[in-house]
Each structure stands twice: as C-alpha cells, then as structure tokens.
Amino acid sequence: MATDLRSGIVATARSLGMNPLDLATIISYETAGTFDPMKAGPTTQWGRHRGLIQFGEPQAKQHGVDFSSPDAALASQLGEDGAVARYFRSSGWKPGMGMLDAYSTVNAGAPGRYNASDANNGGAPGSVRDKVEKQMADHRRKAEQLLAMQGGPTPSTPAQQSPFGSMAPAPMAIPEMPAPSPIPVEVAQYATAEDKKGNMLSSFLSSLETMPAAPLGRFPGGPSQAQANALSNVLNNPTVADLLMSKRMPRRA
Numbered sequence: 016m017a018t019d020l021r022s023g024i025v026a027t028a029r030s031l032g033m034n035p036l037d038l039a040t041i042i043s044y045e046t047a048g049t050f051d052p053m054k055a056g057p058t059t060q061w062g063r064h065r066g067l068i069q070f071g072e073p074q075a076k077q078h079g080v081d082f083s084s085p086d087a088a089l090a091s092q093l094g095e096d097g098a099v100a101r102y103f104r105s106s107g108w109k110p111g112m113g114m115l116d117a118y119s120t121v122n123a124g125a126p127g128r129y130n131a132s133d134a135n136n137g138g139a140p141g142s143v144r145d146k147v148e149k150q151m152a153d154h155r156r157k158a159e160q161l162l163a164m165q166g167g168p169t170p171s172t173p174a175q176q177s178p179f180g181s182m183a184p185a186p187m188a189i190p191e192m193p194a195p196s197p198i199p200v201e202v203a204q205y206a207t208a209e210d211k212k213g214n215m216l217s218s219f220l221s222s223l224e225t226m227p228a229a230p231l232g233r234f235p236g237g238p239s240q241a242q243a244n245a246l247s248n249v250l251n252n253p254t255v256a257d258l259l260m261s262k263r264m265p266r267r268a
C-alpha cells in the first residue's frame with residue numbers, strides 16, 4: 016500500500032498544481048503520522064471525520080469516499096479525480112498556492128483563512144498558521160521519507176521548492192553593480208603608464224611628486240585588471256609608501 020500511497024499523493028498534488036511534499040505533510044498531520052486512509056478523527060457538526068484529510072461525513076459522501084475497506088478508501092481518495100482533488104477544487108484551491116493555503120483549505124474550508132482554528136470542534140489548539148509553522152515539522156520529515164521511497168529526489172512542482180511551498184517566496188535576484196573603485200583615476204593611469212625606458216615605477220614616482228594633496232577622482236566602475244595589478248605592485252614599494260605619506264594621500268590597500 017505504501018507505493019500506491021506515494022504515487023497517489025504525487026498524482027493528486029500534480030493534478031492540483033500543488034507541491035506533493037505539502038500534501039503529504041498535511042496527510043501525515045491529519046492522520047497523526049499514520050497515512051491511514053481509514054483514520055477516524057473527532058466528531059463535529061459534520062459528523063465523524065475520517066480519511067486522509069479528515070473528511071466530514073457530508074464531504075466524504077459529496078466527493079465519493081469509499082470507506083468499505085482500506086484499499087477502497089485509498090483508491091477513492093487519491094488520484095487526479097479522487098476525493099481529495101475534488102475537495103480542493105470545490106473549495107477554491109488554485110494551482111500554485113502554497114502550504115498555508117493548502118492547509119487552510121483542509122482545516123478551515125477555503126484558502127486564505129490563516130487565523131482560523133478548529134480547536135472548538137475537537138482539533139488541536141492553534142490557528143492554521145500556528146499548525147503549519149509550529150506543529151508540522153515531524154510530519155514534514157515523515158512526508159519526505161514517504162516520498163523518497165524507491166530512490167530519487169522528493170517530487171515537487173518547479174514553482175514551489177521552498178520547505179513550505181510558496182509560504183517563503185524566493186528572494187528577488189538583484190543584479191550586481193560594480194562598486195566604486197577606491198583607486199584614484201590619476202593613480203591608476205600613472206601606475207600603468209610607461210616612460211621612455213618602459214619603467215612604470217619611475218614614471219609613477221615622478222608624476223606622484225607633482226600631484227596635489229587634495230583627494231583625487233575615482234573610477235565609477237573600477238580600474239582594469241591590468242591597472243589594478245600594476246598599482247598593487249607599485250603601492251607595495253616602500254618608497255611609494257613614503258611618498259604617499261608625504262603627500263598626505265590615503266594609502267590604498
């Protein structure tokens with residue numbers, strides 16, 4: 016039955032545009048970690064609740080759950096047109112919704128009711144959000160173990176890779192902007208300039224002696240790699256360090 020349970024959950028979730036891990040987590044939570052398709056729950060104004068998502072009696076009848084045997088209960092609840100999928104579609108579920116909306120649909124009858132609670136009807140204390148965020152960690156692990164059976168990664172929909180579906184949206188990608196260079200443009204130019212003898216250091220030192228003590232401009236996008244390398248070699252020379260200090264220019268790392 017475990018293989019049928021796993022494939023049934025995956026098929027159901029995919030037909031709904033839901034993360035299979037979210038659905039498996041909910042089923043584990045609603046069945047106290049048993050994944051029992053016959054699991055009996057509390058009695059409320061909807062009669063005795065039973066099944067993978069704890070259908071009330073009217074809902075079980077409406078969506079065609081067959082509790083005549085465990086196999087019949089499993090087959091009638093899971094799959095693309097099973098009772099679980101029918102219940103979600105009739106309750107306002109939309110493809111791409113996340114874990115909070117999925118559990119709100121099961122626990123409170125519709126997506127978006129994150130602060131609703133069924134504690135007065137025999138459910139565990141806490142709102143939909145409390146249960147998802149504070150009570151389901153162990154059930155998440157059970158769901159991962161179930162879906163990882165037969166090897167391979169845990170199935171999931173491409174749009175929902177975060178631990179609880181779309182509860183935690185992926186951060187927006189921000190393109191990297193070049194940081195302002197700390198290297199003054201004149202210094203970078205002098206550091207890569209060659210005198211008639213091809214000696215960059217002497218050219219830089221002679222020009223440095225005539226530089227003003229005032230702060231110099233900067234490249235908006237940074238110097239080239241060649242300029243940066245040449246400048247690094249120049250500034251590591253102790254003679255240059257002394258000249259920089261005498262000009263009261265800030266030393267550059």
